[in-house]
Amino acid sequence: MKRRRLEEIIVRWTVTLGGVGVILCIALIIFFIALEAVPLWRGASASLTGTFEVAQRDGAVPLAVGIDEYGEITYTVSGDGAVSFYSAKDGSLMSSRLLERLEGAGVAAVTPVSGQHGYALATDTGFVLPIEIKFLVSFDEGGRRNIEPWVYEGDPVRVSDGPLVLAAYASDEEGGRAVTAAVTAAGALIVVSEAAGDSIFTEGETLTKRYDLTPALRGSLPTQIAVDDFIENIYLGTNDGRLFQWHINDKANPSLEAVRDATPSRSVPVTALGFLLGGRSLVVGDAAGGVSVWFSVEDRASPSGRSLMRVHTLSPHDAPVTRLAPSFRNRGLISGDAAGKIIVHHATSERKLLELVSDGTPIAALAFAPRADGIVSVTGSGTQYVWALDNPHPEVSIKTLFGKVWYEGYPRPEYVWQSTGGTDEFEPKFSLTPLAYGTLKGTFYALLIAIPLAVLSAICASQFMHPSFRALIKPVIEIMAALPSVVLGFLAGLWLAPLIENYIPGVILWFIIMPPLILLSVFLWRLLPKDFRLRFRDGGELFFLIPVVIGGVLMCYWLNGPIQSGFFAGDYREWLFDTFGLRYDQRNALIVGFAMGFAVIPIIFTISEDALSYVPRHLISGSLALGATRWQTALRVVLPTASPGIFSAIMIGLGRAAGETMIVLMATGNTPIMDWSIFDGFRTLSANIAVEIPEAPHGGTLYRVLFLAAFLLFVVTFLINTVAEVVRMRIKKKYGNM
Numbered sequence: 001m002k003r004r005r006l007e008e009i010i011v012r013w014t015v016t017l018g019g020v021g022v023i024l025c026i027a028l029i030i031f032f033i034a035l036e037a038v039p040l041w042r043g044a045s046a047s048l049t050g051t052f053e054v055a056q057r058d059g060a061v062p063l064a065v066g067i068d069e070y071g072e073i074t075y076t077v078s079g080d081g082a083v084s085f086y087s088a089k090d091g092s093l094m095s096s097r098l099l100e101r102l103e104g105a106g107v108a109a110v111t112p113v114s115g116q117h118g119y120a121l122a123t124d125t126g127f128v129l130p131i132e133i134k135f136l137v138s139f140d141e142g143g144r145r146n147i148e149p150w151v152y153e154g155d156p157v158r159v160s161d162g163p164l165v166l167a168a169y170a171s172d173e174e175g176g177r178a179v180t181a182a183v184t185a186a187g188a189l190i191v192v193s194e195a196a197g198d199s200i201f202t203e204g205e206t207l208t209k210r211y212d213l214t215p216a217l218r219g220s221l222p223t224q225i226a227v228d229d230f231i232e233n234i235y236l237g238t239n240d241g242r243l244f245q246w247h248i249n250d251k252a253n254p255s256l257e258a259v260r261d262a263t264p265s266r267s268v269p270v271t272a273l274g275f276l277l278g279g280r281s282l283v284v285g286d287a288a289g290g291v292s293v294w295f296s297v298e299d300r301a302s303p304s305g306r307s308l309m310r311v312h313t314l315s316p317h318d319a320p321v322t323r324l325a326p327s328f329r330n331r332g333l334i335s336g337d338a339a340g341k342i343i344v345h346h347a348t349s350e351r352k353l354l355e356l357v358s359d360g361t362p363i364a365a366l367a368f369a370p371r372a373d374g375i376v377s378v379t380g381s382g383t384q385y386v387w388a389l390d391n392p393h394p395e396v397s398i399k400t401l402f403g404k405v406w407y408e409g410y411p412r413p414e415y416v417w418q419s420t421g422g423t424d425e426f427e428p429k430f431s432l433t434p435l436a437y438g439t440l441k442g443t444f445y446a447l448l449i450a451i452p453l454a455v456l457s458a459i460c461a462s463q464f465m466h467p468s469f470r471a472l473i474k475p476v477i478e479i480m481a482a483l484p485s486v487v488l489g490f491l492a493g494l495w496l497a498p499l500i501e502n503y504i505p506g507v508i509l510w511f512i513i514m515p516p517l518i519l520l521s522v523f524l525w526r527l528l529p530k531d532f533r534l535r536f537r538d539g540g541e542l543f544f545l546i547p548v549v550i551g552g553v554l555m556c557y558w559l560n561g562p563i564q565s566g567f568f569a570g571d572y573r574e575w576l577f578d579t580f581g582l583r584y585d586q587r588n589a590l591i592v593g594f595a596m597g598f599a600v601i602p603i604i605f606t607i608s609e610d611a612l613s614y615v616p617r618h619l620i621s622g623s624l625a626l627g628a629t630r631w632q633t634a635l636r637v638v639l640p641t642a643s644p645g646i647f648s649a650i651m652i653g654l655g656r657a658a659g660e661t662m663i664v665l666m667a668t669g670n671t672p673i674m675d676w677s678i679f680d681g682f683r684t685l686s687a688n689i690a691v692e693i694p695e696a697p698h699g700g701t702l703y704r705v706l707f708l709a710a711f712l713l714f715v716v717t718f719l720i721n722t723v724a725e726v727v728r729m730r731i732k733k734k735y736g737n738m
Contacts, residue, residue, distance in 0.1 A: 030711070036703075037711050039392065040396045040701070044354040045390045046356060046387040049089075051384070051385055053383055054084070054382060054384045060080055061365075062365050063110040064119055065365035065367050065376050067367060067374060068370070070147065071369060071386075073087065074386065076378060079107045080107070081099045082096055083133065083151050101153045101156055102123060105127075106125075107123060108163060108164055112325075117134065118130065120169035122166055123164060126158065126163060127156040127159060128156065128157045128169055128182055130171070131153050134149070134152060136148045136149075159182040159190050162185055164182045168180070168182070170228065170229060175231075177193070177195045179193050180192040187217075190213075190214075191248070191254060192208065192210050193208070193248070195207050211254055216256050217238065220242055228280070229278075231248065233248065234254070237262065237273055239270075241270060241286065243260045243261075244256065245258040245259075257304060263286040263290065269286065270287075271322060272323060274325065276408075277327060277330065277425050278423075280296075283324050285324055286321060291335050291343075294309065296309075297409075297410070312406070315352035319337040323335065323336040325366045325368050327368045327372045332344065332368075337362070340379055342356040343355050343356075344375075348407065348427060348428075349394065349405075356375070358379050359381055361381045363377055364378050369389070374389050392699075393704065395428055396701060396704075400431065401432050403433075405431065416434070417430065417432070417435055417688070419705075432708070433674070434673060439713070441676060442596065443657040445590070445593035447600065450604055450657075453597070455608050457477070457605055458608035458609040459612060459638075462613045462638075463612065463630065464634075466537035480599075484662075485660060485663050488595050488596075488663050496595065497586050497587050505564055505567075507556070507590075509559060514549070514556075517548060521545055585671070585679060588669075588679050589668075589681070595667050596664070603652055603653050603656055604649045606649075607645060607652065608646045608649045612638055612646075619637050620633055647724065651728075659686055661686040665691065668681040670683045685712070688706070693706050
């Protein structure tokens, strides 16, 4: 007895510790997943690292400001044509030089040009000077970094004989083309186009054309001007709040594409223009403090097929917007106003990330650090501020993760997952909605096939089949669960998908022909003499259905060709597209339904069959003794009693299907689209994690979004299983006293 008591204690503590250990491990796993996702919601922060005076000669306030990528050197471009470099640590002047090609002219305005440190200078003598500031980095023998600033001056472009007040410049060195747009003091809009000669007679020459676009303004006075990086469009903001767009792809004939009201009223002028990373999205700031993002979208009603539209409205200022500066790493930007306030925005998520306050005077110049880890500004008092910025995940918000977002180039707001692109200007799209949709779609089609087959097979095996047959069939079905999912996915993607593609009408015919054919066969079996039928054990008649099923499948395949010719004009794929606009994807939901249903059937069958077999025999005997048939007993006595176990089996199968990775990964096109069509593919949360995690930079936004997806998948599965357990217990309580 002492030995038994000791064994009981040891076993009890072993089981208890094992159970607690399992629960603890699961809790730690979930804690780790959540810990990796939590930083997504950490907001931006900034710390002021330097404040110093940078006013130039004669008290002129700088018109442009910038900082090198290491955050060590800042620079300013002032109205007297001086480019000055300062130490970002203490504000000491490192060097200063006057631009030689200005030849003593004054600078009226400075506009950023494509690139990190390019500018177009509008002069008071009527020409525009493009410049570029570069930082040459070298290392000495001790590994110490040396940064040497350098200023490159381009060729001046003569626009007018009088002074200019605004200018914009864009060039394409490979294409040999440059466009300069400028506004004179009299309010005239002049465009100068320069292109390399493209014929044998003009080769080596520069062809210059000049256009006066002033008549199109119809009395409006220009306040801001910009040319996109692709030299396709000129944008002009006016004093009456309008935004003009000229299309300049046609070198010989610039055309006015659009005129839009960009501000709340005609009394509110446009005060700032700029481009987001990539040069496609235009940012507009106005005197009412508004900041909005515009770009061209598909518009069939427009002659050009595209139309300029306001897409994002960002957090407003309390004072007129004076400066805009884009991030060179993402779709972020900063805006400064006349009250000295700076707001850090993210255009895609429409988030206000941070607000910085300077000395209360207007922001005269503003720039993002090249690595988007700093901000530098100059106020109207001539004070330069340098901030260190920590902004790890600006793209993430509830809206970008689960809502519709209007991405650049899209005709409307959509749910999109596209984590990477081919260029640095790519706009990441992190919507988890199409992935959750794909998870539900794959689970639905898998269970649509698995539940009827598994549950009905379990009823047949437990209630109508001889024990010797059941002892043979049940292990065979259970062995199906041992097949690796990667093997099932491989067979589904490389063998089953191409096979079914050629026989889709015949496959659909299965669901039409096979049920009546099987019922007819069973009816004919019942017409056979009873003496003949009694020679076979219970359930033995099912083996006679095997040739019927095989014959039915062969008949469907044989009818596939005539059906395609007679009903689908020889090709069901073209018929689907022409009639319903559906495209047939070879690896689609139907293939996943077959493959994943095959993987889920053993789980549901085994648990359901056990639940049905454990129904007390006295219930079955009592039902039969009262005159009920075996079918009536199975459906009205056995099935309700075993329903808690069957329900548990279905829920476990649902969890298995929702978390399946390799079958979905290999048997679908992994396209994150939202379409219930059985002929389209999809992408699930689990498959997306498997695809994306190897290439996700550690600690980056994609990396943490994938952990968030894993956390959501676990939470949803946990909630479904919890609800299922509550339902199961209620069902058990209801039928447990039978």
